[in-house]
Amino acid sequence: MTFSEDKFHATITMPHGSQSVGPILKKLMADDNTNVLDQYLDGTVNEDTAPEIKDVIIASLPDGALDYRFIEFTTTPSSSILQLALDRNLIEEIALPIIKKYTYPGAVPILPLFSVSTTPPIPNDLKNLKLLLPCENVPVPERPLLLPNAPRAYRHGTHRGIDFYVNWGTPIRAVANGVIIRAEHGYKEMSADFRLDVLSDAKILGRTPSDVFEHLLLGQAVYIDHGFGLVPGYRAVTIYAHMSHINSNITVGSMVRRGEVIGQSGNTGTKDSTLKKKTGAHLHWEMILQNKVGEYYLGQGLKGDSLYVLFQNIF
Numbered sequence: 001m002t003f004s005e006d007k008f009h010a011t012i013t014m015p016h017g018s019q020s021v022g023p024i025l026k027k028l029m030a031d032d033n034t035n036v037l038d039q040y041l042d043g044t045v046n047e048d049t050a051p052e053i054k055d056v057i058i059a060s061l062p063d064g065a066l067d068y069r070f071i072e073f074t075t076t077p078s079s080s081i082l083q084l085a086l087d088r089n090l091i092e093e094i095a096l097p098i099i100k101k102y103t104y105p106g107a108v109p110i111l112p113l114f115s116v117s118t119t120p121p122i123p124n125d126l127k128n129l130k131l132l133l134p135c136e137n138v139p140v141p142e143r144p145l146l147l148p149n150a151p152r153a154y155r156h157g158t159h160r161g162i163d164f165y166v167n168w169g170t171p172i173r174a175v176a177n178g179v180i181i182r183a184e185h186g187y188k189e190m191s192a193d194f195r196l197d198v199l200s201d202a203k204i205l206g207r208t209p210s211d212v213f214e215h216l217l218l219g220q221a222v223y224i225d226h227g228f229g230l231v232p233g234y235r236a237v238t239i240y241a242h243m244s245h246i247n248s249n250i251t252v253g254s255m256v257r258r259g260e261v262i263g264q265s266g267n268t269g270t271k272d273s274t275l276k277k278k279t280g281a282h283l284h285w286e287m288i289l290q291n292k293v294g295e296y297y298l299g300q301g302l303k304g305d306s307l308y309v310l311f312q313n314i315f
Contacts (some may be wrong), residue, residue, distance in 0.1 A: 044103065246264050247262055
């Protein structure tokens with residue numbers, strides 16, 4: 001059995017009188033054919049996020065899309081030749097838009113229920129933005145998978161913030177002065193089965209529904225309204241998610257100062273939390289910027305090194 005260079009075509013050559021083609025076909029169908037997707041990802045997307053994007057593609061393909069199909073049967077004086085192929089048109093119809101979605105994240109709306117512009121703030125708009133790190137002495141991670149615009153295959157969505165991986169119970173600080181507009185003191189964790197149910201909805205839609213993201217997957221969360229002073233022309237709201245505890249004085253309408261501790265890190269809203277485990281603790285932090293024509297997440301539309309440099313300059 002031989003393959004074309006791109007792995008889309010397979011040729012089985014059977015000398016006359018040799019064994020049945022059945023075992024060879026069985027092996028071909030049992031093989032992992034997902035490697036044909038690598039040629040679309042290599043050199044196109046960051047190697048850190050490529051496996052996650054690949055998972056999104058695989059989950060989006062219909063059943064059997066990566067199975068070889070019979071194309072042609074021919075014979076020669078000495079052998080029988082069976083030609084098989086993957087459905088390139090079907091695979092590319094699904095894969096290429098997904099790759100584009102994560103290669104050019106600025107074109108993807110984050111809250112479909114609202115009017116969202118596809119022109120997010122540019123770095124020049126953010127040149128004077130200076131924030132405090134939400135967890136003391138925990139720097140911005142370099143891994144693209146932990147930064148905005150990274151794919152999130154499990155919910156068919158895009159990461160909007162920064163994941164700061166810290167120990168369970170690490171103090172979380174307000175990054176700037178503001179007013180509390182959400183503080184979920186009475187948060188109760190959802191069941192593992194229910195979380196799977198809402199994620200199946202995301203798979204059907206091909207994106208993360210805003211209600212599922214905001215009210216379930218973020219877990220116990222605090223939102224702080226920083227007004228229009230941080231970024232000229234934009235209202236800024238920061239989100240602190242997956243918390244294990246919110247301090248009692250952090251209530252809706254209360255003022256917080258830059259550096260004030262608002263609670264502690266955890267893993268609420270995650271798979272591990274629904275399984276009653278404390279593993280995977282981290283702070284998901286993000287900033288939403290709003291103007292008259294839409295809402296954006298900080299870093300939307302930026303890629304690679306420019307994204308990391310932006311956050312290095314801000315924190």
